[in-house]
Every structure is written in structure tokens, then in C-alpha cells.
Amino acid sequence: xxxxxxxxxxxxxxxxxxxxxxxxxxxxxxxxxxxxxxxxxxxxxxxxxxxxxxxxxxxxxxxxxxxxxxxxxxxxxxxxxxxxxxxxxxxxxxxxxxxxxxxxxxxxxxxxxxxxxxx
Amino acid sequence: xxxxxxxxxxxxxxxxxxxxxxxxxxxxxxxxxxxxxxxxxxxxxxxxxxxxxxxxxxxxxxxxxxxxxxxxxxxxxxxxxxxxxxxxxxxxxxxxxxxxxxxxxxxxxxxxxxxxxxxxxxxxxxxxxxxxxxxxxxxxxxxxxxxxxxxxxxxxxxxxxxxxxxxxxxxxxxxxxxxxxxxxxxxxxxxxxxxxxxxxxxxxxxxxxxxxxxxxxxxxxxxxxxxxxxxxxxxxxxxxxxxxxxxxxxxxxxxxxxxxxxxxxxxxxxxxxxxxxxxxxxxxxxxxxxxxxxxxxxxxxxxxxxxxxxxxxxxxxxxxxxxxxxxxxxxxxxxxxxxxxxxxxxxxxxxxxxxxxxxxxxxxxxxxxxxxxxxxxxxxxxxxxxxxxxxxxxxxxxxxxxxxxxxxxxxx
Numbered sequence: 001x002x003x004x005x006x007x008x009x010x011x012x013x014x015x016x017x018x019x020x021x022x023x024x025x026x027x028x029x030x031x032x033x034x035x036x037x038x039x040x041x042x043x044x045x046x047x048x049x050x051x052x053x054x055x056x057x058x059x060x061x062x063x064x065x066x067x068x069x070x071x072x073x074x075x076x077x078x079x080x081x082x083x084x085x086x087x088x089x090x091x092x093x094x095x096x097x098x099x100x101x102x103x104x105x106x107x108x109x110x111x112x113x114x115x116x117x118x119x
Numbered sequence: 120x121x122x123x124x125x126x127x128x129x130x131x132x133x134x135x136x137x138x139x140x141x142x143x144x145x146x147x148x149x150x151x152x153x154x155x156x157x158x159x160x161x162x163x164x165x166x167x168x169x170x171x172x173x174x175x176x177x178x179x180x181x182x183x184x185x186x187x188x189x190x191x192x193x194x195x196x197x198x199x200x201x202x203x204x205x206x207x208x209x210x211x212x213x214x215x216x217x218x219x220x221x222x223x224x225x226x227x228x229x230x231x232x233x234x235x236x237x238x239x240x241x242x243x244x245x246x247x248x249x250x251x252x253x254x255x256x257x258x259x260x261x262x263x264x265x266x267x268x269x270x271x272x273x274x275x276x277x278x279x280x281x282x283x284x285x286x287x288x289x290x291x292x293x294x295x296x297x298x299x300x301x302x303x304x305x306x307x308x309x310x311x312x313x314x315x316x317x318x319x320x321x322x323x324x325x326x327x328x329x330x331x332x333x334x335x336x337x338x339x340x341x342x343x344x345x346x347x348x349x350x351x352x353x354x355x356x357x358x359x360x361x362x363x364x365x366x367x368x369x370x371x372x373x374x375x376x377x378x379x380x381x382x383x384x385x386x387x388x389x390x391x392x393x394x395x396x397x398x399x400x401x402x403x404x405x406x407x408x409x410x411x412x413x414x415x416x417x418x419x420x421x422x423x424x425x426x427x428x429x430x431x432x433x434x435x436x437x438x439x440x441x442x443x444x445x446x447x448x449x450x451x452x453x454x455x456x457x458x459x460x461x462x463x464x465x466x467x468x469x470x471x472x473x474x475x476x477x478x479x480x481x482x483x484x485x486x487x488x489x490x491x492x493x494x495x496x497x498x499x500x501x502x503x504x505x506x507x508x509x510x511x512x513x514x515x516x517x518x519x520x521x522x523x524x525x526x527x528x529x530x531x
Contacts, residue, residue, distance in 0.1 A: 088288075089288045094240075112287050
């Protein structure tokens with residue numbers, strides 16, 4: 001089964017990406033984690049995401065495009081990245097999720113990927 | 120066919136249903152992870168049995184017959200859906216059928232099914248109902264009545280939990296040893312929730328909560344059989360048997376609540392108490408204490424206090440202190456305070472009670488406060504608390520008991 005793990009990070013965690021005293025530990029943790037998934041053969045795909053301050057949102061109403069900067073929702077946790085795993089069941093996905101560097105400060109949401117509708 | 124034979128066939132179908140329902144469902148659902156589809160297939164099989172057995176006679180292997188029909192029913196449904204994954208699962212199931220020609224050669228997947236029902240990814244409120252429905256085949260209406268919600272609400276809760284199991288891919292497997300203790304704990308809590316939280320109640324039980332007592336004891340016995348070495352499983356079964364042994368004595372003929380110290384002990388089930396004690400001794404030999412063993416030991420001491428006339432106030436305090444470490448729930452903390460008061464320390468008990476949060480509408484707290492205030496000699500506080508407890512009670516027998524000051528008992 002394919003599962004998407006959504007890595008929710010705190011603002012503080014995201015701040016470590018550019019903090020010279022913490023960046024090495026931050027990136028080291030994530031790189032090791034992603035490599036471990038890849039080495040196990042469970043990785044389908046995955047990426048980190050830029051923070052919400054470079055995010056753009058579009059909505060189309062009556063044919064008019066409304067493009068806005070953001071969102072800058074005042075949430076405690078921010079989607080910082082994701083992976084798609086191919087594992088046998090939810091417990092196996094949970095096991096990988098529990099190893100994510102953001103699982104203590106933030107959280108990891110696990111969503112089964114919707115299989116394509118039958119032909 | 121004669122009526123007698125027809126009735127015998129119907130009885131046979133019913134007996135097969137009761138003893139085999141969970142076993143068949145667990146086997147069917149463990150391959151597909153689809154409990155709802157397995158339930159539908161099993162319903163088809165039982166309907167076919169009721170139609171054919173009275174006419175053609177009961178097959179030599181009734182359970183095997185039901186399994187075959189149910190598997191084919193799943194096969195037809197999957198064929199209609201025509202997805203490659205489902206077809207593969209069904210082919211595997213039909214393949215296994217050939218290996219299971221002998222009677223009772225099926226494995227028992229019910230342990231895995233119980234772990235699925237109590238998986239932490241399943242809504243906590245759905246866990247006990249789901250177990251009652253899948254392992255015992257109880258319908259949502261019956262379960263709903265015991266959990267004090269409407270049939271529709273319970274039905275939705277169960278449907279959602281089954282969909283989650285299927286779509287989130289929760290495995291039908293026994294957790295690995297690292298995870299096992301916590302996961303067994305969830306299964307035990309679900310069974311205990313099915314029995315009713317009534318026994319956390321210091322003054323008495325809501326009779327509606329006890330209506331699934333027999334079914335939940337059956338689940339505990341099944342778990343005892345499937346996990347024969349786990350001391351907490353023994354503890355839970357012992358606890359439930361101790362409580363159940365006194366059920367006939369807990370109400371008078373006219374429905375009034377009878378507290379433990381006034382119960383007619385001739386109404387207690389001696390065989391249940393003896394069995395409870397046997398399980399508790401087996402658990403003690405494992406030397407790994409836990410929440411349910413401690414609760415069972417507490418009930419055992421309560422029973423022995425009555426049977427021997429001795430007071431065990433001091434060991435009870437130690438057991439409640441231990442229980443509060445294992446499971447510091449509101450109910451346990453309230454009961455612990457009462458134990459301290461009974462041991463002659465009402466001042467400490469009042470202090471403990473005052474530290475328990477969120478008790479404004481928790482009836483057992485106010486009943487306990489009434490008893491503890493009585494033991495401390497604070498007459499005004501006694502009646503303020505007793506009236507408050509009575510106002511929060513949803514049971515006429517308990518309300519009358521509280522307003523009459525029944526909690527004062529004999530000793531002060």
C-alpha cells in the first residue's frame with residue numbers, strides 16, 4: 001500500500017534550517033532519515049517544502065483568478081515536507097513516521113494514497 | 120422433513136453461528152481487511168444455511184460449509200468490483216479452501232481481529248463496540264443500548280471504524296513483542312469498557328451498563344485462551360468474575376441498591392468467586408503486577424472482608440495506592456481516597472479528593488465525599504455532598520440510597 005507521510009514542523013523547527021548553529025544537525029537528521037527509507041526500498045517519492053512565506057494561493061471565482069501571497073495561517077504546525085511510502089500496512093507506515101525528525105516537536109500525519117479507480 | 124428435524128437443523132445453524140461467528144469473520148476479514156464485506160458474506164452464508172439445512176440436512180462439517188459459502192460470496196462481490204487486488208485476494212482464499220477440507224482445521228484469527236479492533240488508530244469510543252460486533256456478532260442496536268447512545272449513532276461509529284480499517288490498511292496481525300504490552304492493554308481496556316464502567320462507581324452501578332456483562336466475560340475468557348501466559352489478561356478475567364459473582368446481590372427485589380456490606384452473601388456465586396481466585400493466583404505466579412491484577416486483588420479483598428468478617432483496610436490502601444500508579448483515572452483516585460478514609464485517615468482522604476480535577480458532574484466523587492465527610496464527622500458536608508450525588512445519579516435505586524444516607528454504613 002502507498003501512504004503519504006505529511007511532516008508537520010513547528011516554526012521553531014523550520015527556523016533551524018537557516019540557523020548556523022543548528023542547521024547541520026537539522027539537515028543531518030533529515031538526510032539520514034530519508035536515506036534510511038530509500039535503503040529499505042520503501043521510498044516512492046518525497047520532498048521537503050519551502051516555508052509558507054514563499055507560498056502562493058490561487059482561487060478562481062466566476063472565471064476571475066484571485067492570486068494571493070501566503071497563506072500565513074497562524075498555526076502552530078506547518079507542512080514542512082512529505083514522503084510517499086510503499087509498505088505493507090498502517091503499522092509499517094507508523095513505524096517510519098515515528099522515526100521522523102519532526103515527530104517530537106511537531107507531528108506526522110499518515111494518509112493512505114487513494115488507489116486509482118478501477119477501469 | 121419432520122418438524123423436529125427442522126428444529127434440530129435450525130438449532131444446529133444457531134449453535135454454529137454463536138460459536139463460529141467471530142472465528143469465521145476473523146478469517147474472512149484478515150485476508151481482505153474489509154470487515155463490512157466479510158460481514159455481508161457471512162450473512163449470506165447463514166441465510167443460505169437457514170434455507171438449505173432444514174431441507175437437505177446439516178452438513179458433516181457445518182463450519183466448513185459456512186466458510187465455503189461465505190468465501191464464494193466474497194468472490195462474487197469482488198468479481199463485480201473487478202479490481203486486480205481484490206481478485207488476487209479471493210484467488211488466495213479459494214486456494215486455501217482446498218487445504219481446509221478437514222473439520223476444524225481453520226486457524227484462529229480472532230486474536231488478530233481483537234488487536235485490530237483496539238488499534239490506536241481506531242476511535243477509542245468505537246473499540247469496545249467494534250469488538251462486540253465482530254467477535255460476537257452483536258447488532259448495533261443492542262450494543263448502542265448498553266453504551267447509552269442511539270442505534271443510528273452507534274451504527275455510524277461502527278461503519279466509520281470498519282472503513283478506517285479497510286482504507287488505512289490496518290493489518291490483521293499480532294503486534295511484535297516490543298509493541299505487545301501496550302496493545303494488549305488496549306484490548307483489555309476495550310473489553311473492560313464493554314463490561315461497563317459501573318465498577319469504578321463507588322456507590323453502585325447503572326443496571327443498563329451491565330447488560331453486556333456475559334458477553335464481555337466471554338471475550339475475556341476467549342482472550343485468556345488465546346493469550347494463555349499474560350498475567351493482565353488473567354487479572355481482567357478475575358476482576359470481571361469477582362464483580363459478576365455479586366451481581367444478583369447488588370439489587371433488592373424491588374430494585375433498591377444494596378451496598379457490599381449489606382449484601383446477602385448466599386446470592387453470591389461461589390463458583391465464580393473460586394474461578395476468579397484461581398485466575399488471580401495464576402497471575403501472581405507471573406510476578407508482573409499491573410492495573411487489572413490490582414483491581415482484581417481489591418475485589419478479592421472486598422469479598423474476603425465480608426466472608427471472613429475481618430477488616431483489610433490497610434492492604435486495601437496499599438492496593439489502591441498501587442492502582443493509582445498504574446491507572447490514575449478519576450474513578451480510581453476517588454476510590455483510593457475512600458480507602459484511605461476507611462483506614463482511619465479521613466483528613467488525608469479529603470485532601471486527596473480536593474486535588475482531583477473536573478469532578479463537578481462526576482457522581483461517584485460526590486458520593487465518595489459524602490462517605491468521607493461522614494467518617495470525618497462533618498455532618499453538614501455529608502448532606503451537601505449526598506444531595507449533589509443524588510442529583511447527578513441516573514439510577515433511582517442509587518438516588519434513594521444516597522438521600523437515605525445509606526452510605527453511612529455501620530463503622531465510624
